[in-house]
Amino acid sequence: MTWIPYKRSWDGIDSTGHNVNAGLLEKDRNLYTIRAVPLTDVHSIHRHAPPLGWQYVIVVLSSGLAHPPLYFYNGGVREFLATIKQHVSLLRSRDDANVFLVNDLQDPLQKSLSSLELPRAVPGSNGTALHSSISSSFSNETPGRLNDATVDGKSTTTEYNGKQKQKFNDPARDISIQVLEKFSLVTKFARETTSQLFRESHHDSSNSYERMQWMNSGSINMASIEPTIKQKVPDENPATLDSLQVDKLSLVWGKARQSPLNYVEWATFLDSEGRVKDSEALRKRIFYGGVENNLRKEVWRILLGYHAYDSTYAEREYLASVKKSEYDVIKSQWQSISPSQAKRFTKFRERRGLIEKDVVRTDRSFTYYDGDDNQNVTLLHDILLTYSFYNFDLGYCQGMSDLLSPILFVMENESEAFWSFVALMERLGPNFNRDQNGMHSQLFALSKLVELLDSPLHNYLKQADCLNYFFCFRWILIQFKREFEYEQVMYLWEVFWTHYLSEHFHLYVCVAILKRYSRKIIGEQMDFDTLLKFINELSGHIDLDGIIRDAEALCVCAGENGEACIPPGTPPSLPIEAESMYLPQDDDL
Amino acid sequence: MSYAYLFKYIIIGDTGVGKSCLLLQFTDKRFQPVHDLTIGVEFGARMITIDNKPIKLQIWDTAGQESFRSITRSYYRGAAGALLVYDITRRETFNHLASWLEDARQHANANMTIMLIGNKCDLAHRRAVSTEEGEQFAKEHGLIFMEASAKTAQNVEEAFISTAATIYKKIQDGVFDVSNESYGIKVGYGGIPGPSGGRDGTVSQGGGCCS
Numbered sequence: 195m196t197w198i199p200y201k202r203s204w205d206g207i208d209s210t211g212h213n214v215n216a217g218l219l220e221k222d223r224n225l226y227t228i229r230a231v232p233l234t235d236v237h238s239i240h241r242h243a244p245p246l247g248w249q250y251v252i253v254v255l256s257s258g259l260a261h262p263p264l265y266f267y268n269g270g271v272r273e274f275l276a277t278i279k280q281h282v283s284l285l286r287s288r289d290d291a292n293v294f295l296v297n298d299l300q301d302p303l304q305k306s307l308s309s310l311e312l313p314r315a316v317p318g319s320n321g322t323a324l325h326s327s328i329s330s331s332f333s334n335e336t337p338g339r340l341n342d343a344t345v346d347g348k349s350t351t352t353e354y355n356g357k358q359k360q361k362f363n364d365p366a367r368d369i370s371i372q373v374l375e376k377f378s379l380v381t382k383f384a385r386e387t388t389s390q391l392f393r394e395s396h397h398d399s400s401n402s403y404e405r406m407q408w409m410n411s412g413s414i415n416m417a418s419i420e421p422t423i424k425q426k427v428p429d430e431n432p433a434t435l436d437s438l439q440v441d442k443l444s445l446v447w448g449k450a451r452q453s454p455l456n457y458v459e460w461a462t463f464l465d466s467e468g469r470v471k472d473s474e475a476l477r478k479r480i481f482y483g484g485v486e487n488n489l490r491k492e493v494w495r496i497l498l499g500y501h502a503y504d505s506t507y508a509e510r511e512y513l514a515s516v517k518k519s520e521y522d523v524i525k526s527q528w529q530s531i532s533p534s535q536a537k538r539f540t541k542f543r544e545r546r547g548l549i550e551k552d553v554v555r556t557d558r559s560f561t562y563y564d565g566d567d568n569q570n571v572t573l574l575h576d577i578l579l580t581y582s583f584y585n586f587d588l589g590y591c592q593g594m595s596d597l598l599s600p601i602l603f604v605m606e607n608e609s610e611a612f613w614s615f616v617a618l619m620e621r622l623g624p625n626f627n628r629d630q631n632g633m634h635s636q637l638f639a640l641s642k643l644v645e646l647l648d649s650p651l652h653n654y655l656k657q658a659d660c661l662n663y664f665f666c667f668r669w670i671l672i673q674f675k676r677e678f679e680y681e682q683v684m685y686l687w688e689v690f691w692t693h694y695l696s697e698h699f700h701l702y703v704c705v706a707i708l709k710r711y712s713r714k715i716i717g718e719q720m721d722f723d724t725l726l727k728f729i730n731e732l733s734g735h736i737d738l739d740g741i742i743r744d745a746e747a748l749c750v751c752a753g754e755n756g757e758a759c760i761p762p763g764t765p766p767s768l769p770i771e772a773e774s775m776y777l778p779q780d781d782d783l
Numbered sequence: 784m785s786y787a788y789l790f791k792y793i794i795i796g797d798t799g800v801g802k803s804c805l806l807l808q809f810t811d812k813r814f815q816p817v818h819d820l821t822i823g824v825e826f827g828a829r830m831i832t833i834d835n836k837p838i839k840l841q842i843w844d845t846a847g848q849e850s851f852r853s854i855t856r857s858y859y860r861g862a863a864g865a866l867l868v869y870d871i872t873r874r875e876t877f878n879h880l881a882s883w884l885e886d887a888r889q890h891a892n893a894n895m896t897i898m899l900i901g902n903k904c905d906l907a908h909r910r911a912v913s914t915e916e917g918e919q920f921a922k923e924h925g926l927i928f929m930e931a932s933a934k935t936a937q938n939v940e941e942a943f944i945s946t947a948a949t950i951y952k953k954i955q956d957g958v959f960d961v962s963n964e965s966y967g968i969k970v971g972y973g974g975i976p977g978p979s980g981g982r983d984g985t986v987s988q989g990g991g992c993c994s
Contacts, residue, residue: 548848551799555820592798592848593822630853664857668823676822723791723861727826 195236195253195278197228197264228253228261233282233296241271241292251275448743452483454685460489468507470496476503481694484685490604497691498617514610521609525580545590549578556595560680562603573602577612584616591626594619596672600684621766625671632765636670636701637663642759643705647748651712658721665726666704673700677733689742690766695749697767698760702752706744707736787836790950791843791967792943793858793891795883796868797876798847801902804933805868806844809943814934821846824858831944833951839971840947852886859890863959863967864898864946869917871901871930872909877916884924892966894958898946901930904937 237256242263243249249271250263266274275294278284287293463476470476477497485493495501501510528542536543553574557563563570574595582590598615605611624632640663645652655661668676673690675683690700708715711728720728749756763770794802803818803825810827825844830837843862845855859865865887869876880899887897901917914930921928927945931938950968953959959966 548798552820555818557819558817591850592820592846595820596822626850628850630850633854662857664823664854667854672822676819722857726824726858730824730826 195228195231195233197253197261228264231255233278236282236296238287238296239275239278239284239294241275241294243271243292448746449482451739451742452479454484454486455479455489455493456486457489460493468510469505470503473503477692477694481689481692484688487604487681487684490684490688491606491610494601494604494688494691495610495614495617497688498614499620500613500617517613518609521580521612524584525576527583528579545582546579548592549575549582549590549595552592552595553578557599557680560599560603563599570602573608573611574598577602577608577615580612581615581619585619585623588619588623588626593626593672596675597622600675600680600687604684621768622673624765624769633667633671635761635764636698637666639698639760639764640666640670640701640704643701643752643756644708646755646759647705647752648709648712650716651708654716658719658725660722660725665722665729666708668730669704669707670700674703677736678738679734682738686738686742695746696757698757698764699745699749700766701760702745702749702756703741705748706741707732709744709748710741785837786830786839786971788951788954788961789839789841789969789971790863790947791841791861792864792866792946793843793845793862794866794868795845795855795887796847796866796900797870797873797879797883800847800868800870800873800876801933802847802866802868803844805866805900805902805931805939805942806842808933808936808939810842812936814936816934823851823854829943831947833944833948836951837971838947838951840943842943856886856890859887859895861965861967862891862895863950864896865891866898866900866942866946867926868900868902869912870903871912871917872903872906874911877901877912877920880920894953894966896946896949896953897924897926898942899924899926899928900942901928902933904930905932905935 231253235255237254240252240254241249242251249269250265251271251274252263253261255261275284278294278296282296285295287295459479463470463472463479465471480493480497495510496503496505501513505513528546531539531542553571556571556574558571563574577598578590578594581594582588597618598611601614601618602608602611605614622632625636626632641652641655641661644655655663673683674686678686686703693699696702711732715725715728718724752759794806796802798820803821804814804816806825806827807813807815807818810829821844823846827842827844828839829842830839832838843858845851845858867880867883867887869880871877884897887895899917899921901912901914917930918928920926927949929938929942929945931942933939954961954968959968961968961970
């Protein structure tokens, strides 16, 4: 079987409303080409006939490889399948009317989709005469159809995308949850395959066609579900519901991660005076690959908001010197407290005592902070105590030293570390508020996201009385600081700080991790204690890149519905009313 | 490893009193002064023997800071034993005991066995709370009391084990319905309670180590 896409240029408008003028590059053409694959190697064909937009099929090989969607812009899927059927046995999956198993009498797909262990190979039951190529019937015939893109379908999609998302009702939502469930079933399997397929193309960030495919696969699904449900369209066509269920394999989960941003590339983001020319592009770049360690000092200050994206080298240098003086003034406030004054200043003594106790218990196994009389430990102490004067209402709370430690390590400068920390605390300060409101609002948002993205898990946690999500407390409080190696933490943080897909990407990371273990949690009927212990013990055992990619896919899939789960002002969003941000703390234990 | 019973313990008390160090000394028999501060909760476990029965202790070591109380409270649920720890060299950690106790009484089950531990008794030269005060407080509130040192391991075994012995006795006396896991006790193999020949001498009731 051979497939050669015919269409060479795109002149329509994609679902996000952007003009897509980029021609179909040779690379894309290659990506969507299937060259002489013996039918014995084909495991299954997935038919997708969304009510709006183009029909397409996905060919999955028994090796596990899935080809990208093959679009039929003017119909022809039925004929395509009929032709295949002339050459091989084609069985409809019992599970899914739109999945056609090739050469397979045992229906392992059905089995495997539920067990999550997709077979690497399908026994070739009647493999002999199957090498016959049907390229003649399709590679030559379909181009004519492909040529006539149905513009109607496209514009309809755009309209639904733009206008109907807000009116999400419950039944539709349930469907979308199912959709995401289906998606999760194939994630493991398809990750390997698509990452192979997309690796080459994603390295080219200008590949707008790829991006469009990716965006479409997430948003079209969500959009096309809603009108169907709302209008209570009867299920005339079995394909309709399936298309609602998710474009399983076409849903491309998070892109392959890139190498970290380095100096050479960084320079291309800056104009001659040092301004970031396109902050969106920079944030996107960092989101997908992080930053090289020797560049972090410069980049973090911008990501954190200490320096503005449009500041020049000179402005940043000037600000640094001004802020150095300002830091010294604040620091001198506590340094000038005499012992006799301290004796009458309980609050100060308490905070200082807490900080003294905690800095010697922060990352001491990390070289930068190890050993006796380590000056960097003293710096942690001084910065935290100065911060407790800078933000006296918030003061000091455990967990802050965990957040400061990598910042100081990167900045290697007391004042710069302080102001970078201040910038971070503008967003994460409410995590440490005495009434824990920042934590509670994030845990609440997390529960809503899980309800949206993993309803079986949500239902289980509800029944097990675990909806307070306290088992994710440490993850959120210190941004996964204790869950990964030091270097990984810095990388994850800069991904968070880009706020590229969402300000609350960390919550999607939580969902992604939970989703990976969802079956285990439910299967083992974990109670609160067991779950808390289980989550705690995941520390050091989480595949970071995989989780970031899952989180990216979940975030894109959830779209506006995901953001609607997160109340305004939930950290790390900037607080709505800065005035009433912190309740003064009465006493610290 | 199979056990007759599993007891859930919780360690509470102000930050920096040595909760994590006590746990580490009990589970790993070592003292590690540069241990990362506890965020949320950490776990430890160890098997002990009481009345010739293997008992597994599952110990929850909590963060001490006031701000985390609302979270910490959720950990009390289903604890059979609690170690309430203060630092004999810091008076304020002793002064806060009443508030910890109130939390425990409010959020744990009424039959939870509470052991009061005055930690860091190796630092007698810096003592700020006398042994008598500790004893007095324990007596007033119906707690078991010991002074201990996570650093020297003094009374650490005893504190954990005598708490277990007390819980075990409560089971023998029929105070708990062990089939109800909200008491923080799980019955394992061979642990179905029945008439017992009484407790044996594997339990040593330690006294104050620094008096």
